[in-house]
Amino acid sequence: MRGIRLLAAATILLGAVVGPASSDDPLKVGFIYVGPTGDHGWNYQHDQGRMLVEETFGDAVDVSYAESVPEGADSERLMTQMALSGYDLIFTTSFGYMDPTINVASKFPDVVFEHSTGYKRADNVAIYNARFYEGRAVTGHIAGHVTKSNVVGYIATYPIPEVVRGINAAFLAARKVNPDVEFKIIWVYTWFNPPIEADAANALIEQGADVILQHVDSTAALLVAEEHGIWAFGQASDMSEFGPNSHITSIVNNWAPYYVERVRAVMDGTWQSTDTWEGLSTGMVEVSEISDKIPAEVKASALAVRDAIADGSLHPFTGPINRQDGTMWLAAGETASDGDLLGQNFYVEGIDEELPQ
Amino acid sequence: MNQLSAISPELLIASVMVASTPILLAALGELVVEKAGVLNLGVEGLMIIGAVCGFAMAVITGSVFVGAVAAMVGGAMLALVFAFLTQYLLSNQVATGLATTLFGLGLASLIGKPFIGERPPPMPRLQVEFLSDLPFIGHVLFSHDPILYLALLLAFLVWYFLRYTKMGLVLRAVGENHDAAHSIGYSVRLTRLAAICFGGALAGLGGCYLSLVRVPQWSEGMTAGAGWIALALVVFSSWRPLRLVLGAWLFGGVTVLQLNLQAAGVGIGVAYLSVAPYVVTIVVLVLISLNRSQRLLNAPACLGRSFFITS
Numbered sequence: 001m002r003g004i005r006l007l008a009a010a011t012i013l014l015g016a017v018v019g020p021a022s023s024d025d026p027l028k029v030g031f032i033y034v035g036p037t038g039d040h041g042w043n044y045q046h047d048q049g050r051m052l053v054e055e056t057f058g059d060a061v062d063v064s065y066a067e068s069v070p071e072g073a074d075s076e077r078l079m080t081q082m083a084l085s086g087y088d089l090i091f092t093t094s095f096g097y098m099d100p101t102i103n104v105a106s107k108f109p110d111v112v113f114e115h116s117t118g119y120k121r122a123d124n125v126a127i128y129n130a131r132f133y134e135g136r137a138v139t140g141h142i143a144g145h146v147t148k149s150n151v152v153g154y155i156a157t158y159p160i161p162e163v164v165r166g167i168n169a170a171f172l173a174a175r176k177v178n179p180d181v182e183f184k185i186i187w188v189y190t191w192f193n194p195p196i197e198a199d200a201a202n203a204l205i206e207q208g209a210d211v212i213l214q215h216v217d218s219t220a221a222l223l224v225a226e227e228h229g230i231w232a233f234g235q236a237s238d239m240s241e242f243g244p245n246s247h248i249t250s251i252v253n254n255w256a257p258y259y260v261e262r263v264r265a266v267m268d269g270t271w272q273s274t275d276t277w278e279g280l281s282t283g284m285v286e287v288s289e290i291s292d293k294i295p296a297e298v299k300a301s302a303l304a305v306r307d308a309i310a311d312g313s314l315h316p317f318t319g320p321i322n323r324q325d326g327t328m329w330l331a332a333g334e335t336a337s338d339g340d341l342l343g344q345n346f347y348v349e350g351i352d353e354e355l356p357q
Numbered sequence: 358m359n360q361l362s363a364i365s366p367e368l369l370i371a372s373v374m375v376a377s378t379p380i381l382l383a384a385l386g387e388l389v390v391e392k393a394g395v396l397n398l399g400v401e402g403l404m405i406i407g408a409v410c411g412f413a414m415a416v417i418t419g420s421v422f423v424g425a426v427a428a429m430v431g432g433a434m435l436a437l438v439f440a441f442l443t444q445y446l447l448s449n450q451v452a453t454g455l456a457t458t459l460f461g462l463g464l465a466s467l468i469g470k471p472f473i474g475e476r477p478p479p480m481p482r483l484q485v486e487f488l489s490d491l492p493f494i495g496h497v498l499f500s501h502d503p504i505l506y507l508a509l510l511l512a513f514l515v516w517y518f519l520r521y522t523k524m525g526l527v528l529r530a531v532g533e534n535h536d537a538a539h540s541i542g543y544s545v546r547l548t549r550l551a552a553i554c555f556g557g558a559l560a561g562l563g564g565c566y567l568s569l570v571r572v573p574q575w576s577e578g579m580t581a582g583a584g585w586i587a588l589a590l591v592v593f594s595s596w597r598p599l600r601l602v603l604g605a606w607l608f609g610g611v612t613v614l615q616l617n618l619q620a621a622g623v624g625i626g627v628a629y630l631s632v633a634p635y636v637v638t639i640v641v642l643v644l645i646s647l648n649r650s651q652r653l654l655n656a657p658a659c660l661g662r663s664f665f666i667t668s
Binding site: 035036037038039040068153184185186187188190192193194195196198199200202203204206207208209218219220223241242352353354356 | 363364365368369372376379466469470473474567571572573574576577578579580581582583612613616617619620621622628
């Protein structure tokens with residue numbers, strides 16, 4: 001008898017631990033970053049979002065984060081550990097966390113996951129991404145205007161659709177305003193490695209580039225551009241302080257409102273697995289203050305491009321556009337579908353380089 | 358072929374020399390440490406401590422030279438922790454080295470927080486009348502910063518020290534057979550302690566070359582694996598200082614060359630080029646694991662083994 005009562009008590013106790021959190025318990029929210037939060041780029045912006053979540057909900061949330069978590073097995077271990085220790089909502093903020101997130105989510109159906117920039121969803125995994133290419137069209141537009149050598153350097157990371165799409169968007173916008181412009185593209189195969197990024201910027205400058213666009217997360221290229229007196233753009237976060245003269249504008253990823261909204265949804269019990277892909281129109285992508293060092297008319301036309309994309313009257317991928325091999329991709333007036341953009345694995349016509357596969 | 362003409366050999370060689378200096382310095386220090394029979398896997402941590410200490414002091418004092426000295430002191434101090442743990446508490450060298458890397462990365466982030474976004478004073482460059490104005494050679498040889506020349510001088514001095522001085526001979530003896538060295542009255546611990554500190558100082562100097570010259574900026578995790586490349590480089594050079602210089606140029610060279618080839622539009626084979634130095638390193642490691650070739654390759658016999666006084 002005594003034994004059974006003990007067992008019952010234990011069951012109740014266990015139920016209290018693994019069951020749904022009562023309203024008094026703070027919601028446990030975890031963030032996993034691929035690099036250091038001090039990168040002033042990709043991870044820094046996610047961390048800004050985390051701070052807003054803490055600020056907004058105060059004691060109602062218990063937020064923690066892990067930085068510089070390698071993609072792959074390490075991240076899967078960490079997610080499992082977080083799920084086991086009672087986290088309710090976990091944001092995994094890099095493309096390479098996609099499969100680990102799906103794997104762990106299938107083992108913990110009561111834990112909610114949000115994965116950034118991937119394409120695999122589940123009942124308890126929502127995905128979210130931003131239309132960075134809209135911002136890249138604005139930077140490409142400016143680059144086409146301000147280049148004097150007609151050589152624009154581009155520091156790219158990995159040949160995945162996200163990055164290829166950015167190159168194409170910037171190139172199309174630059175060609176539109178300057179038919180002679182050429183892109184030189186370097187793949188560095190890393191998201192964050194300041195010395196390599198600086199070397200890449202140097203190599204581009206040595207070969208004639210006088211504007212540098214980047215998809216990498218550190219601010220190294222801006223410093224090199226500053227030293228050589230040429231133009232550069234920031235990535236993910238406002239990097240103007242790193243290149244007082246060289247910096248024109250940055251494409252800023254603003255995740256904070258989304259994070260607050262999703263945390264609230266979990267609290268209210270209204271959370272659903274969704275697929276979010278927002279851009280300039282909702283402010284998930286922003287173009288930071290454009291430098292006054294570029295000609296005023298260029299700044300004005302860049303802002304016009306930004307506003308046109310935001311209100312939907314201009315799509316960065318509007319035909320006629322051919323693929324690099326000369327075959328037709330979009331007919332005149334046609335705009336690219338989201339499906340086409342998400343799987344983009346080719347350069348558009350005019351880029352005189354080979355896309356690594 | 359005309360795509361290649363976009364690459365200027367003059368600028369390329371100058372860039373290679375700059376790119377190879379941090380790993381040359383760190384590897385040179387590690388070479389001395391390993392010659393003394395100690396395997397310090399903490400080079401990455403020592404480098405980043407040097408990067409942040411050098412950067413912080415350069416910003417505070419406005420002098421890059423104070424920064425460089427601070428980087429060496431910082432690297433040596435962290436190395437001293439490693440030395441105390443492995444030489445006096447006889448902890449496992451591999452595990453302690455890895456812990457040193459993790460500790461260094463974390464500590465550097467902490468020290469560096471207030472310095473994110475700061476700009477260091479510029480490093481002066483050599484400007485010699487006549488010599489620096491020479492075509493080609495002027496840019497390649499006579500237009501760099503002092504640390505780069507110091508690194509090359511140090512490589513020569515380490516070679517001379519190990520080969521021709523009594524102290525160098527003692528250090529090698531300690532690395533080859535610590536029991537024998539101890540039995541004839543040399544202090545194994547003190548020799549190793551000094552070698553580890555020297556290694557830490559050079560790794561620190563290499564680290565601050567990244568944050569003061571090559572990038573120049575402080576950002577967390579900015580060494581991004583340079584310390585591991587330095588470790589590979591020591592093996593690659595089979596513990597010979599002058600070969601190490603060539604190895605550093607090769608390791609730094611392939612990185613810069615592949616970036617330049619890409620910018621010139623030559624995309625093919627870049628991946629193979631990038632991987633080449635590591636393939637050679639693995640080959641050397643395989644050869645070392647064969648007993649007979651160990652002697653030929655110059656690997657210190659007591660590498661990684663703890664020394665304790667038995668009697």
